Amino acid sequence: MDSAIAQKTWELENNILAVEAPNPSSDFIFYYDEVAQAMSLKAKPWGNDPHFFKRVKISALALLKMVIHARSGGTIEVMGLMQGKTGGDAIIVMDAFALPVEGTETRVNAQADAYEYMVDYSQTNKQAGRLENVVGWYHSHPGYGCWLSGIDVSTQMLNQQFQEPFLAVVIDPTRTVSAGKVDIGAFRTYPEGYKPTDDPISEYQTIPLNKIEDFGVHCKQYYALNITYFKSSLDCHLLDLLWNKYWVNTLSSSPLLGNGDYVAGQLSDLGISFLCT
């Protein structure tokens, strides 16, 4: 078909490294090896090196659940936990679930309320066959970008002391919808007093004025991890077939109509920053 040829040409021109097409034998990423995980938890190779984890692999299911949950919160920040395992220098996120707490930026201990929920959910999941442990938390920053605020940094530092290995993921559902690409970031904090030797340049993102101070004060205390996604062979197959049904939605979606107030907010922010300089 023409579209297939066009896609191949585009991929070639842009040096897209083809992700190896998943086949049934490579689905073993879904296998949870309890013994190996227990061994790596004991060995704790991340204890000595604050920069140990460099990559994150997120499953298609986890991404879908997190983005939908983040979007369903509207302008309110929502949060949840992620389940998965470690694999070398990568944290692998297999699944995510929402927590029944609506966070505001001032709640440090939002997770204290949700511990019971978390324990119940993990127990039922283990019974139903999902054997992975909680390996991180995610929350949304609707409209103001993917970074860790002061509260987030202190929460994550606490998590990394007591619940290692732990990962923080931030999703911006408003920017996702308006840009048409998923706006997501994965972070780990440095321990107190550690100065990073190299300064990685992260992709620039516009942050509204009322948040820029919070961002600037803490932006050196954590680093971003590289995110890749994976899916099973059955997922691959189903998603291809799904495309036959939802191409209509692609055409009929209009980011302008859905995000009018977000754009207006950004413009007024821009106006104020013009006045300041």
Add this chain to the structure above:
Amino acid sequence: MASSSSSGLTFKLHPLVIVNISDHYTRVKSQLSLPPSLTSTSSAATSNNNNNNSNGGENNQNPPPRVYGCVIGVQRGRTVEIFNSFELIYDPSTRSLDRSFLEKKQELYKKVFPHFYVLGWYSTGSDAQESDMHFHKALMDINESPLYVLLNPAINPAQKDLPVTIYESELHVIDGVPQLIFVRSSYTIETVEAERISVDHVAHLKPSGGSAATQLAAQLTGIHSAIKMLNSRIRVLHQYLVGMQKGDIPCESSLLRQVSSLLRRLPAIESEKFQDDFLMEYNDTLLITYLAMFTNCSSTMNELVDKFNTTYDRHSRRGGRTAFI
């Protein structure tokens, strides 16, 4: 057993449910068959065979396992929208459903999604079976007419349609005995905007975190392929109609009626109100792009002026211009 449904309910299925079921199935399947790297060298050959054969489900050692779970969503009037799903524990040999587990899970999901109700259940397999009726009846005390969503996990590359079917149960009189049988219903795929973007993202697995240019290109490719789809479908319709006109294909009045109603909807775009709104949005977007360009230009100018001042600074050096080294 499966004829077409007559209940008049419209079903909307979200892609999250499909990915959920597929993930559940993949998980259970991979836990049962060890990956080749972990087995000892002697049994590596047999487990390799396991992995290769389970593709078609025709495996002597272990047939692909069936997984069971519950689907939840919202029912508004005649529309049933299925949003999410979760796993259930069911033992097919004893036909017992773990009730306490189901209740616990329901409670947990109610806390996070207070609007969702249990709409039915799901399973994997190629066809609805008689034994499924037991599970179905067990769920009837939670929802009087539950749905049964069946996913066929066999990967068939020639397949064009989603291997997902939704069944309802209806009371039919067979041989004088009223019996519940499964009847197939049609459904549409419904997405929230965020869902569509993330499904799109994962479906095409373009490298994430690429520069803005590749992201834009990816999005445009998506829209381009959607338009191509629309184009090809219209072409098929056109050819069909031309064939009907020539007399090659027998006239089908219901299809003709649908096509004419479709064509009659087109002039809705020509109305004045639409043009006004459209032009207003168009102007707004152009203005914002212009503004962005302005901001970019002014910041570049600013940088230029700073650089100019640094190179030709008269106060710090001994007067005049210095050679530009």
